[in-house]
Amino acid sequence: xxxxxxxxxxxxxxxxxxxxxxxxxxxxxxxxxxxxxxxxxxxxxxxxxxxxxxxxxxxxxxxxxxxxxxxxxxxxxxxxxxxxxxxxxxxxxxxxxxxxxxxxxxxxxxxxxxxxxxxxxxxxxxxxxxxxxxxxxxxxxxxxxxxxxxxxxxxxxxx
Numbered sequence: 279x280x281x282x283x284x285x286x287x288x289x290x291x292x293x294x295x296x297x298x299x300x301x302x303x304x305x306x307x308x309x310x311x312x313x314x315x316x317x318x319x320x321x322x323x324x325x326x327x328x329x330x331x332x333x334x335x336x337x338x339x340x341x342x343x344x345x346x347x348x349x350x351x352x353x354x355x356x357x358x359x360x361x362x363x364x365x366x367x368x369x370x371x372x373x374x375x376x377x378x379x380x381x382x383x384x385x386x387x388x389x390x391x392x393x394x395x396x397x398x399x400x401x402x403x404x405x406x407x408x409x410x411x412x413x414x415x416x417x418x419x420x421x422x423x424x425x426x427x428x429x430x431x432x433x434x435x436x437x
Contacts, residue, residue: 297330352401359398362391
């Protein structure tokens, strides 16, 4: 028998448990380094807990967003992620970390546009598969994956 509230609870609490386990592992692996470098053994734990709470907050917000809104925003969000991927390649905008320029800095934090791209690609793939099923010819459901991979794999050092 299908129990909707049980399914929703599982969908809600599994990511929360995984985030909690990940934060415990980060603390276990980094407390000594944090104590030596920052004189606070819980430095990385606090930082990751803050980001974990932000992620859980975003999850709770996205649970309330109607899917019809995501359908309308699929292509604009994907184009936005492609623009961010291209911005990394412009000298002076992309930030070098670990020998590679794949980060954007927003002042108070940095992020990799390649982290945003998979979610938007999934939305576009969904839209393209729906288009193929509705009989719209000429749509390649996985074109978005190829474009994103090609753009994410460009390394300005090799150009």
